[in-house]
Amino acid sequence: MQTKPEEDNLPKLNNRDFPVSRIQAAKLTPQIFFEEYQNHGIPVVITGLLDAEADWTLDYLCEKLGTTEFPIRYNGQQRYEQDKRKWANIGSGVETKTMSFLQYAELLRNGEAKENALYLAKATLTNTPLADATLIKSTEASMGLRLPATDLNLWLGLGGHTTCLHYDTMDGTLMQLHGAKRIVLFPPSQLYNLYPFPVAVHLRHGLRKRAGYSQVYPEKPDFQSFPKFKLALQHRHEVILNRGDILFIPAGWSHEVTALGNEIVCSVNRFWHVYPFSRAVRSWSKWRVHLGSVCAMPHTLTSWLTAMSSSKHSQGFSEVLKRL
Ligand SMILES: O=C(O)CCC(=O)C(=O)O
Numbered sequence: 595m596q597t598k599p600e601e602d603n604l605p606k607l608n609n610r611d612f613p614v615s616r617i618q619a620a621k622l623t624p625q626i627f628f629e630e631y632q633n634h635g636i637p638v639v640i641t642g643l644l645d646a647e648a649d650w651t652l653d654y655l656c657e658k659l660g661t662t663e664f665p666i667r668y669n670g671q672q673r674y675e676q677d678k679r680k681w682a683n684i685g686s687g688v689e690t691k692t693m694s695f696l697q698y699a700e701l702l703r704n705g706e707a708k709e710n711a712l713y714l715a716k717a718t719l720t721n722t723p724l725a726d727a728t729l730i731k732s733t734e735a736s737m738g739l740r741l742p743a744t745d746l747n748l749w750l751g752l753g754g755h756t757t758c759l760h761y762d763t764m765d766g767t768l769m770q771l772h773g774a775k776r777i778v779l780f781p782p783s784q785l786y787n788l789y790p791f792p793v794a795v796h797l798r799h800g801l802r803k804r805a806g807y808s809q810v811y812p813e814k815p816d817f818q819s820f821p822k823f824k825l826a827l828q829h830r831h832e833v834i835l836n837r838g839d840i841l842f843i844p845a846g847w848s849h850e851v852t853a854l855g856n857e858i859v860c861s862v863n864r865f866w867h868v869y870p871f872s873r874a875v876r877s878w879s880k881w882r883v884h885l886g887s888v889c890a891m892p893h894t895l896t897s898w899l900t901a902m903s904s905s906k907h908s909q910g911f912s913e914v915l916k917r918l
Contacts, residue, residue, distance in 0.1 A: 614779065614833045614841070619643040624738025627842075632738075632765070635844035635873050637779055637831065643733045644838040650771035650860045652699055655750070658723045659695035664748075666691055666698055669711035674756070677816075678809045684791075685760060686716065687802035702752060702858055713751040719862070720745045730769060730862065733840065739767065741867040748862055753855035759788065759808040759848050763880040764865040766843040768851075770835045773859035775851055778812050779831040782846035782879050787826035796886040800893030805886035806879075812850055835861075844868075846879040 617626070619642035631638045648654060667688045673681055683689065698714060701707040719725045725746065734742075743764050749757075753773065761782070768777070780788055788808040795803045810820045817824060834854075835841050843849055845868045853859035868874035 612829075612831050614639055614831050616641055619645075619736070622736060624736070627737045631842055632844075633870060633873075635765075635782070635846065635868075637833075637844060637847055638842050639833055639835065640737065640840045640842070642838065643736060643840060644729060644769060644771070647727070647729045647771060647838070649837065652702065652858050655860065656696055656699050661694045661696060662722050663692050663694055664698065664714055664717045666693060666701075667713045667715050669713060671709065671711045674711070677819075678758070678807075678811070681803070683799075683802040684758065684807050685804050687799070687804060698750075702750075708752050708754070711755065713749075713755055713757075715749055715751075715757070716747045716863075717749075718745045719748055724748075727862075733769070734767065734864070737767070737840075737842070739866055741869055743865040743867045746862050746864050748860070750858060750860045751853055753853045753857055753859055755853045755859070757851040759810065759812055759850040760804065760806045761785075761790075761846050761848040761879055762806065762843070762865065763845055763874075763877075763883050765845050765868055766863050766865050768835065768841045768843060768861055768863045770837050770839050770841075771860050771862060772837060773857060774837065774854045775835045775859060775861065776854055777833045777835060777841060777843075777852075778850045779833065779843070780812075780826050780848045781829055781831075782848075782877065784826040784829050784848070785846075785879055787822040788848055789820050789823065790882075793882050793886045793889060796889035796893070798893070800890045800897060801887075804883075806883050808848060845874065846877050 614637045616639045619640065622640055622643070627638075627640075630636065667690050669688055678684070698707075698712070701712060706712070719727075727746070730746065759778070759780075768775075789810050790808055791803055791805050793805045795805060810816070810823050812823075812830070815823050815827075833841055868877070868880075874880055
């Protein structure tokens with residue numbers, strides 16, 4: 595169990611004013627974005643590009659997404675009180691239940707989503723009326739992004755929800771469409787000061803646990819268990835992402851994302867192949883995640899075989915597929 599340290603115990607450089615650059619749409623060209631940020635893998639917030647986009651309120655989303663089904667992560671509130679090393683699953687490894695958007699909206703409204711820390715995470719918008727949000731696409735073109743690795747994904751939950759500290763192997767753009775989020779970031783150089791789960795965790799847990807996730811709670815660190823985290827705090831960046839802002843999160847940058855306020859908070863993201871490719875090839879953080887996926891194979895295969903032999907095999911298969 596990790597407790598919040600006294601402010602005095604935090605290193606001096608852990609100031610909350612180590613901001614990520616913000617650039618206004620009017621001053622942005624694909625060349626500036628590439629030369630100053632994408633080429634070197636530096637995060638940046640772009641403001642003003644999405645100003646004309648609709649406000650993605652719950653009513654708006656109900657109207658657009660209605661009976662479309664989505665997997666909802668059942669995180670369970672109690673996990674945030676526990677040492678992460680005791681968690682049985684994390685991120686995409688968390689158990690999900692599939693339900694219509696309208697059903698999820700009801701859980702957001704009636705308090706059940708808050709009680710059980712439910713989250714609609716990384717859910718593809720493909721085949722929904724929101725898949726072709728033209729403004730989002732023109733925004734991506736203004737940044738000169740050309741190599742999409744995924745479709746647009748929806749992230750929707752209540753204020754207070756936290757997506758725990760992790761990094762991705764691809765570049766990402768996180769677009770804020772309703773409410774605000776706080777994002778705490780650490781550069782790839784801090785990988786081991788953030789105590790990521792070891793690659794070998796995949797041998798025992800398959801894809802339920804992830805080598806890209808940190809074992810530390812950055813807002814209530816346990817310095818006894820994770821002493822090198824003090825060094826990482828000297829490289830802590832913080833962003834408040836308001837409606838209409840876009841955050842470029844380069845591959846390998848660890849980020850923890852907290853939805854602010856008490857109402858619903860909604861974002862869309864997309865992952866991009868890392869460009870220039872040399873940045874991806876040089877990235878050890880990327881290779882260790884791929885190594886983890888290889889280590890997960892025997893466990894995934896066993897889950898697959900178990901699903902095949904069970905009477906509920908279609909449910910078992912979809913559980914395995916969701917984690918891939
Ligand atoms: O918005 C969130 O909760 C998490 C988003 C995220 O991790 C990402 O965009 O890479």
